[in-house]
Amino acid sequence: MTVNLNQVESLTLQGQIAVPYTWWVGRVGSRFLIALRDEAKIIGNRCNRCNTVYVPPRGNCGSCFEDIDQFVEVSNEGVVSAYTVVRFKYPLQPVDTPFAYALIHLDGADVSLAHIIKADLDKLKNGVRVRALFKERSERTGHILDIDSFQII
Amino acid sequence: MARRVAIVGTGQTDHRSHRPDVNGREMIYEAVKRALDDCQLSIHDIDAIIIGNMDHFESINYVDTWSVEGSGAVMKPIMKVTTGGTTGASVAIAAYYHVASGFFDKVLAIGWEKNSESDTTAAIITCSDPVWDRAFYSGAIPSLATEASAYMKQYGATQEDAARVAVRDRTNALSNPHAHLRKPITIEDVMASPMLAYPIKLLDVCPRTDGAAAVVFAADGVAQKIAPKPAWIRACAARHTYSWFGDVDYNAGLLSLQRASKEAYQRAGIREPADEIDVAELYLPYSYAGLKWIEDLGFCGPGEGPGFIRDGHTDMGGKIPVNPSGGVISTNCIGATALLRVAEAAMQVMGKAGQRQVPDVEVALATGFGGCFWSDVLILGKARP
Numbered sequence: 001m002t003v004n005l006n007q008v009e010s011l012t013l014q015g016q017i018a019v020p021y022t023w024w025v026g027r028v029g030s031r032f033l034i035a036l037r038d039e040a041k042i043i044g045n046r047c048n049r050c051n052t053v054y055v056p057p058r059g060n061c062g063s064c065f066e067d068i069d070q071f072v073e074v075s076n077e078g079v080v081s082a083y084t085v086v087r088f089k090y091p092l093q094p095v096d097t098p099f100a101y102a103l104i105h106l107d108g109a110d111v112s113l114a115h116i117i118k119a120d121l122d123k124l125k126n127g128v129r130v131r132a133l134f135k136e137r138s139e140r141t142g143h144i145l146d147i148d149s150f151q152i153i
Numbered sequence: 154m155a156r157r158v159a160i161v162g163t164g165q166t167d168h169r170s171h172r173p174d175v176n177g178r179e180m181i182y183e184a185v186k187r188a189l190d191d192c193q194l195s196i197h198d199i200d201a202i203i204i205g206n207m208d209h210f211e212s213i214n215y216v217d218t219w220s221v222e223g224s225g226a227v228m229k230p231i232m233k234v235t236t237g238g239t240t241g242a243s244v245a246i247a248a249y250y251h252v253a254s255g256f257f258d259k260v261l262a263i264g265w266e267k268n269s270e271s272d273t274t275a276a277i278i279t280c281s282d283p284v285w286d287r288a289f290y291s292g293a294i295p296s297l298a299t300e301a302s303a304y305m306k307q308y309g310a311t312q313e314d315a316a317r318v319a320v321r322d323r324t325n326a327l328s329n330p331h332a333h334l335r336k337p338i339t340i341e342d343v344m345a346s347p348m349l350a351y352p353i354k355l356l357d358v359c360p361r362t363d364g365a366a367a368v369v370f371a372a373d374g375v376a377q378k379i380a381p382k383p384a385w386i387r388a389c390a391a392r393h394t395y396s397w398f399g400d401v402d403y404n405a406g407l408l409s410l411q412r413a414s415k416e417a418y419q420r421a422g423i424r425e426p427a428d429e430i431d432v433a434e435l436y437l438p439y440s441y442a443g444l445k446w447i448e449d450l451g452f453c454g455p456g457e458g459p460g461f462i463r464d465g466h467t468d469m470g471g472k473i474p475v476n477p478s479g480g481v482i483s484t485n486c487i488g489a490t491a492l493l494r495v496a497e498a499a500m501q502v503m504g505k506a507g508q509r510q511v512p513d514v515e516v517a518l519a520t521g522f523g524g525c526f527w528s529d530v531l532i533l534g535k536a537r538p
Contacts (some may be wrong), residue, residue, distance in 0.1 A: 027175070
């Protein structure tokens with residue numbers, strides 16, 4: 001039997017697998033998140049070889065390939081080094097639009113922290129100073145969004 | 154003409170059911186640092202990196218990019234290789250090709266997995282065809298149970314014969330400080346463990362493990378300066394067969410391993426594997442493989458596996474010790490699993506296997522298994538080929 005495949009309906013099947021993932025933060029990252037949760041402080045760490053201060057802290061310096069054990073508190077304030085204002089809605093976004101994704105260069109750090117800005121978006125520009133707005137203690141869970149957002153000062 | 158290549162250093166984590174203290178990137182770093190320390194190199198001496206795991210076990214894709222801080226690949230060439238269970242052997246073979254090609258002198262191969270971060274079986278199921286095989290015949294157990302049943306029917310092998318393999322590997326693991334499961338078991342323990350799918354019981358199969366492994370490959374001329382006794386790559390071969398489980402002839406043996414080992418033996422000039430190979434570190438994900446696949450590797454004839462095991466030929470001190478590390482049944486961090494076989498073979502050749510060292514190893518065999526009955530084979534040797 002010869003079948004004309006051009007005349008066959010193309011079917012689809014619905015997937016049924018939803019794999020639950022649970023990621024270990026690790027001790028270094030946990031130290032950072034616990035400081036957010038318990039102290040409303042932002043912790044980084046410093047490579048002893050190149051003196052780079054990383055925020056969030058990490059187990060080793062990627063460039064020097066050495067362990068990092070020197071933790072430092074950085075400021076809750078810094079400047080915006082890059083941003084974009086998000087207008088379209090998408091289910092995985094952390095908050096409702098409009099809001100901005102921004103890189104925040106905190107005072108005392110050598111790299112920027114990726115986070116969000118929700119208010120005064122019309123005043124947003126590179127170099128503007130911002131401050132971390134923490135959620136209430138009872139709402140903080142040890143998550144990067146324990147910092148609700150950064151506010152333009 | 155390919156250059157000669159040798160393994161000059163190995164490193165691995167202390168494997169555990171879960172590693173809450175580190176994330177994936179930090180766990181990779183541990184293995185890489187140990188491999189570099191083993192051969193007294195700095196990350197800055199490494200010219201290129203091959204890394205592998207299975208993305209769907211952690212749901213963090215593109216390990217070649219996000220892990221560079223831990224792998225040491227900052228501003229270096231890095232490539233991901235992922236071939237299922239064979240991944241660890243495939244990264245080793247890819248690292249070998251990189252050095253043999255002449256483009257790179259020192260290449261780091263990394264395999265890792267954090268199985269504790271997801272449901273391993275659910276993730277493995279996503280490997281198989283969603284329309285045809287996934288609903289009825291996917292995950293690690295069904296095809297292996299079919300293979301084991303067919304083997305028992307064909308040759309009269311028993312569950313006790315298979316249990317002997319699990320006991321051997323778990324006993325060997327007691328001498329490996331890195332191994333995950335380090336508690337002795339008996340044949341009675343295996344027989345009494347819960348039946349998963351006949352004839353496979355809980356203690357017949359590998360665990361899920363968090364762990365990483367790293368191996369340094371170096372070119373002829375460079376290798377001898379790094380390691381006094383490097384482990385030379387004598388041959389490697391890979392064979393991938395079916396993607397439909399129903400197409401496999403379960404009575405014909407593991408065809409991919411037969412073909413891959415045949416090619417590797419030819420390249421290495423090996424005619425009588427059991428006599429000419431001093432130690433074998435085999436990817437045996439379940440006990441029955443330890444009976445059947447040694448036949449496919451030519452250690453003994455078809456149906457002779459159970460007797461070969463019973464007579465102690467594969468025990469430490471036997472004719473061809475198998476899995477001195479404790480094997481996959483003791484440690485299974487999937488993307489690292491086959492690379493651990495290569496690392497163990499290299500350590501045996503280099504005389505660095507500590508308490509579990511097989512005396513006077515000239516030639517060692519390592520294998521990888523995965524996917525739909527896929528096989529990788531590597532032969533390492535003390536003599537420069």
